[in-house]
Amino acid sequence: MRVKICGITQAQQGQAIAALGATALGFICVERSPRYVDAQHIQQIIQTLPTTVDRIGVFANASLTDIEGVLGIAQLTGIQLHGDEPPEFCAQVKQLFPHLEIIKAFRVNTVESLSPISEYVEMIDTLLLDAYHPQQLGGTGKTLNWDMLDKFRPAQPWFLAGGLTADNILQALDSLTPDGIDLSSGVERSPGDKDIPKVTQLLNNLSKIN
Ligand SMILES: O=C(O)c1ccccc1N[C@@H]1O[C@H](COP(=O)(O)O)[C@@H](O)[C@H]1O
Numbered sequence: 001m002r003v004k005i006c007g008i009t010q011a012q013q014g015q016a017i018a019a020l021g022a023t024a025l026g027f028i029c030v031e032r033s034p035r036y037v038d039a040q041h042i043q044q045i046i047q048t049l050p051t052t053v054d055r056i057g058v059f060a061n062a063s064l065t066d067i068e069g070v071l072g073i074a075q076l077t078g079i080q081l082h083g084d085e086p087p088e089f090c091a092q093v094k095q096l097f098p099h100l101e102i103i104k105a106f107r108v109n110t111v112e113s114l115s116p117i118s119e120y121v122e123m124i125d126t127l128l129l130d131a132y133h134p135q136q137l138g139g140t141g142k143t144l145n146w147d148m149l150d151k152f153r154p155a156q157p158w159f160l161a162g163g164l165t166a167d168n169i170l171q172a173l174d175s176l177t178p179d180g181i182d183l184s185s186g187v188e189r190s191p192g193d194k195d196i197p198k199v200t201q202l203l204n205n206l207s208k209i210n
Pocket of ligand 1: 058183
């Protein structure tokens with residue numbers, strides 16, 4: 001199972017989390033987020049990480065120019081589109097960066113809000129399901145209604161996100177079989193300041209089922 005820890009802002013914490021066994025680290029490229037890190041800072045952190053860990057830039061309703069700007073500086077391996085990007089925009093991103101993993105996030109609150117996902121099949125590599133919040137785009141700590149996903153069988157690999165913690169991860173994975181999990185606020189002391197003991201606890205708990 002892939003384990004992505006998102007909202008990395010400090011090199012030492014990124015290194016520690018990778019050493020604990022996370023397979024992917026996420027960097028928030030959304031300026032209004034308290035976890036925002038600019039491209040130079042992301043690259044400084046990336047240079048200290050093992051090359052085996054996936055490095056995902058998280059964008060929300062950014063322009064192609066802005067994404068290209070970050071990719072020109074930071075050696076990311078994937079792009080997470082966490083806003084309201086339509087399929088056509090995802091296709092453009094995929095065409096510009098064919099060698100990168102394109103992850104499209106959907107903020108869901110009803111079974112009906114899963115319907116548009118089928119329109120993205122050709123344009124992306126991986127799906128991510130996050131909880132819907134009326135004011136915030138992500139990093140909300142809000143959980144999805146997991147029961148709503150019991151018949152969710154997408155064509156692509158998918159990450160479960162939204163309010164996951166070391167304490168609720170086994171319950172979430174009891175009923176669902178995502179290809180990966182993605183955590184941010186559930187493993188931090190304050191926005192962008194990751195709590196290494198909580199990440200350790202998460203990975204310990206996961207080892208009980210892997
Ligand atoms: O974390 C942020 O600040 C953020 C800002 C804008 C878009 C996405 C963001 N984070 C994503 O939110 C989910 C889940 O977060 P949480 O575990 O509920 O705190 C995760 O996919 C992050 O990539």
